Amino acid sequence: MRLLHLADLHLGQVYGHFDRLPEQEAVLGQILQIIEERRVDALLVAGDVFHRVHPPARAVRMWYRFLSEAQRRQPTLEVVAVAGNHDPVARFEVAEPFARPQGIQLVARLARRDSGALDPQRVLVPLHDATGRPRAVCVAVPFLRPADLRCDASQPGWLRAGVEAVYAEAFELAREAVAAAATQGHALGVVATGHLEVAGTAVTSEAELRTPFDGAESPSAAALFPTDLAYVALGHVHLPQAVGGRENVRYAGSPLPLSMSEVGYAHQAVLVELDAQGTFAGYESCKLTPPVEMIRVPRSAPGRAKAAPLGDVLVELDATLAEASAAPNATPKQWPYLAVHVLDEPSATDCVRERVEAALEGKAARLVQIRRERPSPASPPATSSPGADQERAPTLPAFEPQSLAELDPEEVFTLCYDRAQATSHPGENHNGSHGNGAAEEIPVEMRAYLRELIAEARERLTPSNDDALAEEREA
Numbered sequence: 001m002r003l004l005h006l007a008d009l010h011l012g013q014v015y016g017h018f019d020r021l022p023e024q025e026a027v028l029g030q031i032l033q034i035i036e037e038r039r040v041d042a043l044l045v046a047g048d049v050f051h052r053v054h055p056p057a058r059a060v061r062m063w064y065r066f067l068s069e070a071q072r073r074q075p076t077l078e079v080v081a082v083a084g085n086h087d088p089v090a091r092f093e094v095a096e097p098f099a100r101p102q103g104i105q106l107v108a109r110l111a112r113r114d115s116g117a118l119d120p121q122r123v124l125v126p127l128h129d130a131t132g133r134p135r136a137v138c139v140a141v142p143f144l145r146p147a148d149l150r151c152d153a154s155q156p157g158w159l160r161a162g163v164e165a166v167y168a169e170a171f172e173l174a175r176e177a178v179a180a181a182a183t184q185g186h187a188l189g190v191v192a193t194g195h196l197e198v199a200g201t202a203v204t205s206e207a208e209l210r211t212p213f214d215g216a217e218s219p220s221a222a223a224l225f226p227t228d229l230a231y232v233a234l235g236h237v238h239l240p241q242a243v244g245g246r247e248n249v250r251y252a253g254s255p256l257p258l259s260m261s262e263v264g265y266a267h268q269a270v271l272v273e274l275d276a277q278g279t280f281a282g283y284e285s286c287k288l289t290p291p292v293e294m295i296r297v298p299r300s301a302p303g304r305a306k307a308a309p310l311g312d313v314l315v316e317l318d319a320t321l322a323e324a325s326a327a328p329n330a331t332p333k334q335w336p337y338l339a340v341h342v343l344d345e346p347s348a349t350d351c352v353r354e355r356v357e358a359a360l361e362g363k364a365a366r367l368v369q370i371r372r373e374r375p376s377p378a379s380p381p382a383t384s385s386p387g388a389d390q391e392r393a394p395t396l397p398a399f400e401p402q403s404l405a406e407l408d409p410e411e412v413f414t415l416c417y418d419r420a421q422a423t424s425h426p427g428e429n430h431n432g433s434h435g436n437g438a439a440e441e442i443p444v445e446m447r448a449y450l451r452e453l454i455a456e457a458r459e460r461l462t463p464s465n466d467d468a469l470a471e472e473r474e475a
């Protein structure tokens with residue numbers, strides 16, 4: 001049977017102040033084509049369907065339309081979609097009464113029985129081929145929150161232990177289902193979903209950094225996923241890759257670059273083949289084409305600084321846009337996104353934004369970010385300063401009001417935390433000898449509570465606001 005693995009759609013993302021739904025619709029169109037042409041039996045969506053806990057109504061509509069259109073084109077298609085950390089937990093499953101009878105499973109939290117044991121009826125989803133024959137069972141695990149776990153939070157490493165325990169219990173249930181099916185003459189493969197950072201994963205995106213296990217704390221693929229699994233469809237990390245050296249344990253990555261840090265690699269969906277015995281028989285990466293270009297000035301290149309003095313930036317901006325020039329009849333919704341990173345020199349003027357905007361006058365480009373970076377005291381304030389450690393420079397980045405739109409509350413908290421650490425332990429970590437420049441990581445437990453708080457705050461925001469804003473923007 002044939003599976004299509006997607007993740008991190010982030011529908012409803014607003015970049016700078018530009019709505020990305022038109023691009024997302026275009027990419028969903030490419031995915032529909034793959035589903036139809038390749039006769040996909042089951043679609044696995046590994047979390048972060050939406051960008052925010054309160055997605056705009058148009059994003060929700062787009063998601064349901066996509067599911068419905070996918071089944072119109074491929075009527076036997078089954079779908080398993082689990083929620084990621086960006087998704088609205090309470091509302092992700094609300095369409096279930098309609099979706100479930102259609103073979104669409106929407107899973108946002110772990111269903112348990114009164115005994116506390118996982119409910120196999122909800123955690124396991126049977127998957128069939130086009131003839132209706134059972135071929136696999138999917139262990140549908142969403143992004144796990146502390147409330148989903150059954151473990152002693154006072155023990156060190158409880159988060160990891162709790163997550164490992166959930167997967168171990170779910171795979172035990174899957175084994176029982178496989179054994180039961182074998183007595184009926186069916187050979188089932190076991191596939192699984194997950195929305196988490198697995199140890200040893202390469203991360204390039206700023207968006208998914210520092211969640212949810214804080215690097216060292218995250219569980220390994222070996223600890224989580226037994227080797228007899230047919231396939232593991234992962235989400236959360238936006239860089240597509242195999243995990244733990246296993247070709248059948250993969251992150252699909254984001255179908256569209258969400259920010260400049262996700263440019264420079266191919267975006268894709270993963271087509272997976274299971275043989276008649278339900279074992280992994282290979283995969284194919286189906287390339288997706290981003291409809292809009294993303295440009296960062298200065299252009300990034302290995303060994304090149306991420307920021308440049310304003311004068312250099314303006315010169316490069318001019319040359320880049322002359323060369324990029326979108327099709328002459330392109331509408332503003334097709335114009336490339338532009339991010340500008342300016343090095344803040346002591347002599348720099350205060351009107352960086354005005355000068356950049358003036359340079360863009362009449363140009364077909366959409367400015368999403370002006371980032372001003374202070375030169376780090378350890379390196380000379382020249383364009384040629386090595387850029388390797390600039391991801392998180394030892395000095396904290398200066399904030400431009402507009403870049404706030406891109407910031408996530410957790411990121412703000414992390415920066416404040418780093419700043420507080422830097423002032424309470426001056427000199428300890430100020431020379432940039434630690435690559436990430438962070439004084440000390442936020443304790444895992446503190447971060448877990450912070451996330452709960454943020455989720456709660458988001459739930460309490462009036463949902464109508466987004467929609468009103470979106471309609472206004474569209475008008």
Ligand SMILES: [Mn+2]
Nearest residue numbers: 008048208236
């Ligand atoms: Mn994501």
